[in-house]
Structure formats: structure tokens, C-alpha cells
Amino acid sequence: xxxxxxxxxxxxxxxxxxxxxxxxxxxxxxxxxxxxxxxxxxxxxxxxxxxxxxxxxxxxxxxxxxxxxxxxxxxxxxxxxxxxxxxxxxxxxxxxxxxxxxxxxxxxxxxxxxxxxxxxxxxxxxxxxxxxxxxxxxxxxxxxxxxxxxxxxxxxxxxxxxxxxxxxxxxxxxxxxxxxxxxxxxxxxxxxxxxxxxxxxxxxxxxxxxxxxxxxxxxxxxxxxxxxxxxxxxxxxxxxxxxxxxxxxxxxxxxxxxxxxxxxxxxxxxxxxxxxxxxxxxxxxxxxxxxxxxxxxxxxxxxxxxxxxxxxxxxxxxxxxxxxxxxxxxxxxxxxxxxxxxxxxxxxxxxxxx
Numbered sequence: 001x002x003x004x005x006x007x008x009x010x011x012x013x014x015x016x017x018x019x020x021x022x023x024x025x026x027x028x029x030x031x032x033x034x035x036x037x038x039x040x041x042x043x044x045x046x047x048x049x050x051x052x053x054x055x056x057x058x059x060x061x062x063x064x065x066x067x068x069x070x071x072x073x074x075x076x077x078x079x080x081x082x083x084x085x086x087x088x089x090x091x092x093x094x095x096x097x098x099x100x101x102x103x104x105x106x107x108x109x110x111x112x113x114x115x116x117x118x119x120x121x122x123x124x125x126x127x128x129x130x131x132x133x134x135x136x137x138x139x140x141x142x143x144x145x146x147x148x149x150x151x152x153x154x155x156x157x158x159x160x161x162x163x164x165x166x167x168x169x170x171x172x173x174x175x176x177x178x179x180x181x182x183x184x185x186x187x188x189x190x191x192x193x194x195x196x197x198x199x200x201x202x203x204x205x206x207x208x209x210x211x212x213x214x215x216x217x218x219x220x221x222x223x224x225x226x227x228x229x230x231x232x233x234x235x236x237x238x239x240x241x242x243x244x245x246x247x248x249x250x251x252x253x254x255x256x257x258x259x260x261x262x263x264x265x266x267x268x269x270x271x272x273x274x275x276x277x278x279x280x281x282x283x284x285x286x287x288x289x290x291x292x293x294x295x296x297x298x299x300x301x302x303x304x305x306x307x308x309x310x311x312x313x314x315x316x317x318x319x320x321x322x323x324x325x326x327x328x329x330x331x332x333x334x335x336x337x338x339x340x341x342x343x344x345x346x347x348x349x350x351x352x353x354x
Contacts, residue, residue, distance in 0.1 A: 005029035006123035007048070011041040011067065012056040012084065017108075021054060024112045025119060038062030042070060049079055051123050055102075056084045057093040065096045072101045076133065080126040082106055082118055147188055150181035173212040176210060176225060183222050187256055191320045194253065198327045205247035205331045212276050212283075213240035215252045220274070223259050231268040234259075238276035246332055246352055251285075254328040254336075258287040258322035258348045265291040271343060285350045288341035299338055325350065 008030045011020050011306065025113040026032050028158060033050070035041040039062055041053070056339070057064035083097040083105040094105050103122050107113065108349075157174050160166065164300070197203040215309045220236060227234035255274070262272040271291035275286055294302055303326040327333035334352035341347025 005031065006051040006126075007031045008052045008054065008120070009035065009041060009044055009050040009079075009117065010039070010054045011035045011064070012054075012060070013037060013059045014056075017056070021110075021115065024337075026203060028116050028119075030119070034244045038064070038067040041067055045074075045079070047069065047269075049074070051126050052082065054082050054084060054106075054119070055197055065093060065100060068097055068100045068102055076130070077101070080122045081120055084108060084110070088247050102271065109126075113286070119215045130136075135336060147185055150185050153181055153276050154178060180222065180225055184260075187253075187260065191251060191257065191324055194320075194327070198324070203327055203331060205250045205328070207245045207247050207332060209243055209245050210248050211240065212238070212242045212244060213225050214275060215246075215255065216240060216276065219252060219255055219259060222256075223263060227263050227272060230263060230266075232263055232266050233271045234263070234274070236272065236274045236276075238274075239290045242276055242278060244352055244354060247328075250331070251350075251352075254325040254350060255285060255287070256324050258350075261321055262289040262291065262346070265289065266345065267291065270345075273302065281354045283352050283354050285352075286341070286347055287348035288343045289345040290343045291345035293340055293344070293346045294338050302338060303336065322348075 005028065007026055009051050010025075010032060011034075012018050012021070013036050018036065022032045022034055033044055035044050038059055041055070046049075053067075053176050055064045055067055063214045067099070068081055068083070071081060074245070074273055081097075081102045083094065085094055085097075085105050086108050097105060103125065104118060106118060107346040157178055161171065161174055194203065216236060220234065259272065259274065266289045267270055272287070272289045275288070287303065303322045326336050329350045329352070330351050333352060336348065336350050338346055
């Protein structure tokens, strides 16, 4: 079965119509089953769920709208559904079917070219939806894993703090670790919230003129101990007094995501550099490292939501950080790009209007 072909169930109480639709779709490479009633259709769906159901509205007994209603109660919402109607006699059925979640409707008599085009489009949309749902589930599981690790570590540190034989220096280090892990957990949660707002189209920024130090200094204060533990040098190049028009909280979130990735993927003994400069009316923030970089083949999709490169999957993570950074940059009417930096690894640049 080719990539464009699918698993289709045709439901119609007219044998001639079933035979015609089956022949057209089978010739196009689809795997086709048929049913002559709503009850038979639901039984065949239980035996093997198809990707698409071509469903006649007017059938004796259980009509097409009721079949559709029951399909939509299945786990994952069931298959894609194209309603088959005689539009002049059944406008109410069209409305009811669309309200119950039908992808579209086809009016009898159906042109074979339109049938093939609609079926292909519906199957492609169905597969994309399922793929995105699968990715979302996988990345939620990764997020839970990422949150569980610092929670476990916090529990262990709490046990150490209860002991009475800790020196003042050891206690100070433990408190520093707690603060660092709490920041990482907050960053993960903020990332999920930001991704949800981006998906809902309600993400916004409130830019104002700030100095770079307002964003970079607290970021370096948080990530320098993390980098030190990983035996990575975190450095800054540029003027902290440089002015930029940005939402400080959102810009900080974007830069945090980039720095966190850079520190994660940079091997021991490596460097991560935060660099800021102005060119004309634009201010550029660059996070570069001595890590493995981003393969050319993955650069076009590395900013996609819930998309991870091969190295990202190996290291874990929810696959949201770069997508959020892009959303924040674009909300500022800026851009974000990735290239091979002069340190040899990846170099992510956020360019904002000054």
C-alpha cells in the first residue's frame, strides 16, 4: 500500500453505490471494506478501525448521523468521516453531521475525481492529526520525566539537610542546588504554559526599553553554577548597558531556553558564549557553543513545536524550548536563526528591532 493510499470503510445501503465507490477507491490503491448498515459499520470498525469512513446519511434503522456520533466517542475521536448526502433533500443532515465532527460532505451523485481528491485529503489530514497527537503524548511523558528528576534530587538534598553533621559550606552548596533545580522546574512549567498560549493564539509581549543587563545578568547567575557542575565555561561578550526594546520576562524565557540547550549539549571542557551587539536599528543576541551543532538536514524543522532533532531525542526534553524561543522572537517582530558558529558548534541568533 502506497503512502497516499489508506484504509477506507464505505457505508451505504445501496449495493450499486457501494460497488461503484469501492471500484473507484480500490483502483486508486486504497484498502476498501464495505457495510450496508450502521450496525454492520460499527462492527467492522471494532474489528479494525479504518482511517476513513465514507458514510451515507440516509439509511434505515441507525442513520449516518447516529453512526458518526458513536464513532466520535471512540478513543482518539475515531476515524475521519466524509458524509454522503443528497443535499437538496437533506440540509438538516449536513448540518447535524458537521456539528458531530464530520470532516466534510459529498453530494450525490459524486464525481469520481472529487471523491478521490476528498478521500486523499481526509486521509492525509487524519494521519497528520494522529502523528501530532502521538508526538504530544510522547513529549508530555518526557516533560514528566524531566520534572521527576529534580523532584527526586530535591528529596535527597532535603534528607542531607536534616543531618546535623553538615558544614556551613556544604549546607550553602545544598541550598544553591535547590534554587537551581527549582528554577529548572519553573522553566519547564513556564515552557508548557507558553507553548499552550502559542497554540491558542493568545501569546503576547509587552515590550519596553530595557538594558541588556536586566535580562542577561540574572540569567548568567542561574546558569553559571549549572555550567560549572557540567565542567563547561559560560561566558559573556558585549555591553550590558546596551539598550533593547523587549519584554524582559519573555526575552529572558527565550534566552534561558537557548542557554539551557547549549549547556546540555556542550561536552565537558567546552564553552558556551552569550554575545550581544547592535547593528543599526537591530540588537542581536547570540548563544553559541562548542557542542556537536545542528545537522544541516534538521535546521529547517528544529524550531517546529514538538519537534526534536536526533541529538535532542537522545538527551530527552519536551521539544518545546526552540519553538517557544521562535514564538517569542516573532512576537517581538524579530527573527531567530541557527547556523554553525565560530566556536564550532551551534549558534542561535535572536535579532530584535532596537
